[in-house]
Amino acid sequence: MRDDTLVEWREWGPEAFAEAERAGKPLLLSLSASWCVACDEMDRTTYADPRLAGHLKDGFVPVRVDVDRHPRARERYNMGGFPSTVFCTPGGRIITGAGYMTPDGLRSAIDTVRETWDAKGAEAGRVPRALRDPDPPAGPVTADIEAHFVEQVAAAFDEEFGGWGTDAKFPLPRTVEFAAKRDTDRAARTLDAVRTHLYDTYDGGFYRYATNRNWGGELHREKLLDENAALVRAFATGYLHTGEDAYRETAEGTVEYLTNDLWTGDAFAGSQAGGDYYTMAPSARESAEPPVVDDTVYADRNGLAADALFRFGAYTDDERATRYAERATDRVLDTLVADGEVTHFDGEDAESGLLLDTARVLLGLTAGVQATGEDRYLDAARDVADSLLGLQADDGAFLDGPAEGVGLLDRPLRPLDANVEAADALLDLAALAGEDRYREAATDALGAFAGAYPRMGAEVAGYGAVCARAVYDPLVVETPPAGTDLHRAAWRVADHEKVVVPGDREEAVVVRGDHRSAPASTPDDLMARAAEARPEDVIGE
Structure with a gap:
C-alpha cells in the first residue's frame, strides 16, 4: 500500500x-x-x-x-x-x-x-451470475472439440498483425501452443509479434499486453511471473516445432530475467511493477531505480515457472534452467505443501487448498518427473493430485477452493482455465504413475464444460488441446534414465503434448493407448517409432 x-x-x-x-x-x-x-x-x-x-x-x-x-x-x-x-x-x-x-x-x-x-x-x-448459476453445460469429450478450435484459431487470427483479437492484444500462450502443433505458421507469426512488441530486449522478460490491435498504443509493462513462465513455455514449444533459434534465444533471455531479477534466493518472486522505467533508453536505465519486485513466493506461479523451466531445460540441454526449476520446486514442497495440500504463500492470511495452486504445482511436479526422473517428485505429485481430487464436484468440474470464507467465498467457482491446467497435469500423471483414476478424473473435468465448446473462441484453445490428449491418449515415450541419449532424444520428438517416462530400462518404447512400438536403441530409431505413432494410425488397434 x-x-x-x-x-x-x-x-x-x-x-x-x-x-x-x-x-x-x-x-x-x-x-x-x-x-x-x-x-x-x-x-x-x-x-x-x-x-x-x-x-x-x-x-x-x-x-x-x-x-x-x-x-x-x-x-x-x-x-x-x-x-x-x-x-x-x-x-x-x-x-x-x-x-x-x-x-x-x-x-x-x-x-x-x-x-x-x-x-x-x-x-x-x-450475487454475480457466475456464482448464482455456476454449473457449466456438460457433454462428451470428443475429437470434434479439437476440430472446433482448429477452426477458431484460423478464423479469429489477425492476418495483418498476427495474434488473436481485434482491439487489445494479449500473447495468449496456451493458444500459441495449441496452434504450434496444428497451425504452425499462425503460431510462429504470433510468436514473432509477441517477441517484437512485448519482449524487453534490455532487461529481459515480457510485458503484459498491448492496447491496440497492431501491438502498439500503450503497453502495459508489468512483468508477472506466471505470464512470463507461460511465455517461456510457449517460445520453447515454438522452438521445438520449428527449430527457429530466435524462439530459443527469447525463451533463454526470459529464463535469465526470471533467475536474476525475480529470483529470491530459493524460488521466484511473484511480479515486477511496470512504469516509465521501461520506456527509458538502456543508458538511462543504468542509473535509474528499476520498478519494485514483490518477492512473495506464490505456489501457483512457482509451479508454472518450474513447469516451463523443466521443459525448456529438457528441450535445449540447459542445465541451469533445470537446476533453478528444481530449487523452486523444492522450496515450494518444503514450505508450502503438507500432506498434498498446497498453501498459496507463506503468511498468516494465506489460504490453502485452492485449485490454481494445486493444479499448477502438480504441473511443475509432473514436468519435474519427466525431466529428472526423481521419485520424490512423483511421490509428491501423487499426494498433490489426491488433494486436487478432493476439489472435484459431482458434475466433474474442479471447484476453485473450499466453499467457505467471508464475502462471496462460500460460493465456489468452476474456472475453465484452472480446470484445463488440472486436467492437463492429471493426464501427465496418469502416464507417469500408471494409474487410470487420474485420467478418468481429467476426462470428467473436461466433460463438465464440453456442452459449451461450440461457443468457445480461440482464446481458450488450450481446452481443445487437453481434450485432444484425453480423446487420443497422449504420446508416451518410455525411456532409459534421465540424462541418457534416448531420454534427451525423447524430449526432442516434435510433440510438446507428449509424456516422457524415464525409468530403469535400456531401450525406449513409444506408446499411444494400447499401441506399443518395437524397442528403439538409438535416437534415430526413437524418432522413427514416434513418427509411426500418429493418432490416426493407432486408434482402433
Whole structure:
C-alpha cells in the first residue's frame, strides 16, 4: 500500500466484514496489486483526497484487497482489471463497481451508493451470475472439440498483425501452443509479434499486453511471473516445432530475467511493477531505480515457472534452467505443501487448498518427473493430485477452493482455465504413475464444460488441446534414465503434448493407448517409432 493514500484501510478478512455488520455500513473493496501502475495512480490522486477519505471513513468500511494474495476475492470482485473499486454489503453482495475512478467519479459513486443503501440496505446487493448459476453445460469429450478450435484459431487470427483479437492484444500462450502443433505458421507469426512488441530486449522478460490491435498504443509493462513462465513455455514449444533459434534465444533471455531479477534466493518472486522505467533508453536505465519486485513466493506461479523451466531445460540441454526449476520446486514442497495440500504463500492470511495452486504445482511436479526422473517428485505429485481430487464436484468440474470464507467465498467457482491446467497435469500423471483414476478424473473435468465448446473462441484453445490428449491418449515415450541419449532424444520428438517416462530400462518404447512400438536403441530409431505413432494410425488397434 502506498503512503500517499489517506484512507484508513482494513485488511481483507472476517474482521472487516464483522465491523461492517456491526456498524450497519457497506464496504468499499479496493482491489489492487503491487505491480499495478494504475493502482498507484489512484492512490496518489483519488485516495489522497482528504475529503473523499473522510467520506469513506464516515459512511463505509474501506478494505484494501491484494489480488495476488487473495485470488478467490480477485475472481469474485474483479471489475475487468485493476484497480477494481467495488461497493458491497456486509454479506459480500455487490452493490456496484467499476475500475479506476477519478476523485469526481468516486465522489459521485459514494453519493449513489449511500442513497441506495439508505433505501434498500442489504437488499441492494446482488450475487454475480457466475456464482448464482455456476454449473457449466456438460457433454462428451470428443475429437470434434479439437476440430472446433482448429477452426477458431484460423478464423479469429489477425492476418495483418498476427495474434488473436481485434482491439487489445494479449500473447495468449496456451493458444500459441495449441496452434504450434496444428497451425504452425499462425503460431510462429504470433510468436514473432509477441517477441517484437512485448519482449524487453534490455532487461529481459515480457510485458503484459498491448492496447491496440497492431501491438502498439500503450503497453502495459508489468512483468508477472506466471505470464512470463507461460511465455517461456510457449517460445520453447515454438522452438521445438520449428527449430527457429530466435524462439530459443527469447525463451533463454526470459529464463535469465526470471533467475536474476525475480529470483529470491530459493524460488521466484511473484511480479515486477511496470512504469516509465521501461520506456527509458538502456543508458538511462543504468542509473535509474528499476520498478519494485514483490518477492512473495506464490505456489501457483512457482509451479508454472518450474513447469516451463523443466521443459525448456529438457528441450535445449540447459542445465541451469533445470537446476533453478528444481530449487523452486523444492522450496515450494518444503514450505508450502503438507500432506498434498498446497498453501498459496507463506503468511498468516494465506489460504490453502485452492485449485490454481494445486493444479499448477502438480504441473511443475509432473514436468519435474519427466525431466529428472526423481521419485520424490512423483511421490509428491501423487499426494498433490489426491488433494486436487478432493476439489472435484459431482458434475466433474474442479471447484476453485473450499466453499467457505467471508464475502462471496462460500460460493465456489468452476474456472475453465484452472480446470484445463488440472486436467492437463492429471493426464501427465496418469502416464507417469500408471494409474487410470487420474485420467478418468481429467476426462470428467473436461466433460463438465464440453456442452459449451461450440461457443468457445480461440482464446481458450488450450481446452481443445487437453481434450485432444484425453480423446487420443497422449504420446508416451518410455525411456532409459534421465540424462541418457534416448531420454534427451525423447524430449526432442516434435510433440510438446507428449509424456516422457524415464525409468530403469535400456531401450525406449513409444506408446499411444494400447499401441506399443518395437524397442528403439538409438535416437534415430526413437524418432522413427514416434513418427509411426500418429493418432490416426493407432486408434482402433
